[in-house]
Amino acid sequence: MSTVIKTTGLTKSYGDYKAVDSLDLNVGLGQIYGFLGQNGAGKTTTIRMLLGLIKPTSGDIELFGDSLRGKQKELLKRIGSIVEFSGFYENLTARENLMINARLMGVHKASALSEALEIVGLHQETKKLVGNYSLGMKQRLGIARAILHHPELLILDEPTNGLDPVGIKEIRRLIRSLADERKMTILISSHILSEVEQLADQVGILHQGRLLEEISLAELMKRNRTYMEFQVSNENKAALLLEQQFGIADYEVRGDGSLRIYSHLGQQGNLNRVFVQEGLEVTKMAISGETLEDYFVRLIGGGTIG
Amino acid sequence: MVDLLYTELLKLKRAKMFLVSIIGAAAAPLMIFIGYLDRKAKVPDEPVQFADAFTETNLYVVLLIGTLLYGVITAYLFHREYAEDTLKNLLTIPVPRIRLMVSKLLLLFLWMLMLTLFSWSLVLLLGLLAGYEGLSIGVVTDSIQQFLIGGALLFLMTTPTMFVTLLFKNYVPTIIFTAAITMGNVALANSEYRVLFPWSIPHVIATGSFVSQYPAYYSYISIIAVSLLGFAVSAIYFKRADVG
Known part of the structure; x- marks a missing residue:
């Protein structure tokens, strides 16, 4: 084109x-x-x-x-x-x-x-x-x-x-x-x-x-509709594990032990196992969707759009 | 350029400013006329001469009302593109900025010419109605010549006003600027320095009232230099300015 x-x-x-x-x-x-x-x-x-x-x-x-x-x-x-x-x-x-x-x-x-x-x-x-x-x-x-x-x-x-x-x-x-x-x-x-x-x-x-x-809008919709959400006892330690053991950079620490991971979908089992092996208590694990609006707000680091 | 001039004329269709300018141009002839009516009432035996009426009206037009009125028209022509937010449309057509400026100056010249002739015609009409005396071919040609030379030279002096308008993008500084110039004209009207002050020179040249202390070319150099400088700084500024 x-x-x-x-x-x-x-x-x-x-x-x-x-x-x-x-x-x-x-x-x-x-x-x-x-x-x-x-x-x-x-x-x-x-x-x-x-x-x-x-x-x-x-x-x-x-x-x-x-x-x-x-x-x-x-x-x-x-x-x-x-x-x-x-x-x-x-x-x-x-x-x-x-x-x-x-x-x-x-x-x-x-x-x-x-x-x-x-x-x-x-x-x-x-x-x-x-x-x-x-x-x-x-x-x-x-x-x-x-x-x-x-x-x-x-x-x-x-x-x-x-x-x-x-x-x-x-x-x-x-x-x-x-x-x-x-x-x-x-x-x-x-x-x-x-x-x-x-x-x-x-x-x-x-x-x-x-x-x-x-x-492209199609890619955007596809990429940002799904994420893994973990609730752990120490989100900072979990974040460190994500980076060091899985090379994951596209994640978000949301506070109160909550993490959202936007890549490596389908590897939630592996992630869960490593978290537990490293002494973290995992109280919630879910695959969730993110609206496009959530994505933009995350991308621009807060604030509002639209 | 013909298309640009056509569109500049089209923009004036139904514009109230046109009517306002006619009223403004009528002010000087009417003021003089009312003054003569008053004199006639007090000294009925002294006839009013056409030559005096034309001369005095031209004095008021060139030194007082014209400076203000033409300043406001200049501001209107250039500022309305900012005020009505139409400049960005014109520049993205695209219209070259200098050609746009020149087309507006051309329209301004035609407008001022029309108002000058209107003022002159109104003096003639009021004089005929009131029975002024001394109308002759010589008086007509001399007075028209004085009005036109005064108007044309006033046009040359609109370039600094154009610059003030482009710089501030607001009517108020332009009005203050033209008011200050008018005050200058009044202050210097009876001084020999009037032959050096660019805005009072149009009347000096139109009436040939030079002074012995300064050669005439001082006046010509002064008015041409200020006019060219006004045009040049306007052109440079307008060409380079960001349009927000």
Whole structure:
């Protein structure tokens, strides 16, 4: 699969603070890539760098196989985007707002505006000024503006921010149809886990400016649904045994003698035997499931997401 | 550039600022007119001359109201892209930043030209209604020339205002800046230093009221240098600035 977005060591610093830190991002052709992270994780800063709105402190950005440096104008023409909330000229109608983009992008086909408005269901709002639009309508218009020129890559930064559940569902349906019917590659950032879970093929998890994991959703679901849980008399000694005798690093000490082990599934018998041989009292052993949300919270070291 | 100018014009459709600017441009002719009405009431035998009305209105426009009004329009044109959060859309289309800046300056020039001609026309209309005297081809051409030269030179002096707007991304510093300049214009109006202060030079050049202490080219150098410097620092800043 060819790569549409590739960043290498992408960093943006403000003084000593690194908003984005050594980011290596890979978005494949035709994917819906969920860029997941808490508010302030660095998602919007990354997207702004991808779109040339802010300059990276260091690192490289490749779009469609070409470096963004020096080819920004050509590359951005192949991209449609929404960065946070969509800004519009509120004294104009939806069509007039789109007309501005169409003129500047060289889209001269008269039907292009109607087509884009129809896709997002705003084709009947011919007289209403955008200043009178609801937030949901503005977000839909933002998508219409982003797809007006038939881009190959769509970058959507928190497109469902501030929307009610019906609006969120509508935007999700729209994004899915753009990927399926128009074969667009889509990067969608969100702090809402369920949103990414329902849309994305590939997920990148960003926390405090660093990419913690880049993984397919299928793999993520498979890998993180099951774990072994032990209740022992001394969890620290148990942890030492796990590392020294089994080479297990992917575990979690949860306090009160409880341990969760995320690898070596199926070896619970061996683990139990060693614990007992080493003088530990095992009072509970179970195979349990972890929700995706639990996984993310663990990955980012606490806090909340979604 | 034609497309950019077209879209800049489209953005003004239904914009209240356009009407506000017309009202602002009417202020000077109306103030002068009211002043003449008052004088007429007190000294009915002394006729009001068109040439005086045009000269005094141009003085008010160039030194007082124009500086403030055109400063606010400059701030509106550049700041609205930040205030309405539309700049990031334009820059990701992508529109080159300098071309965007130049297209806005072009629109500003046309807008100022329109307001200048509106002010002049209003003086003429009010003068005809009130029966001013001394209207001749010479008065018409001289006054139009003075208004247009004053307006064009005021346009050159909008580049520092543009920089203040881009730097602070807020109307308030721009208004304070233009108010301070207007105060400077008032303070220097009767001083020989008016030929050196860039914002009072438009009136000096438009009316040819140079002073013997300083050669005329000092005034030209001063206004051109400040204008170019304003443009250059704006361009450098806008091109390099991160868009948050």
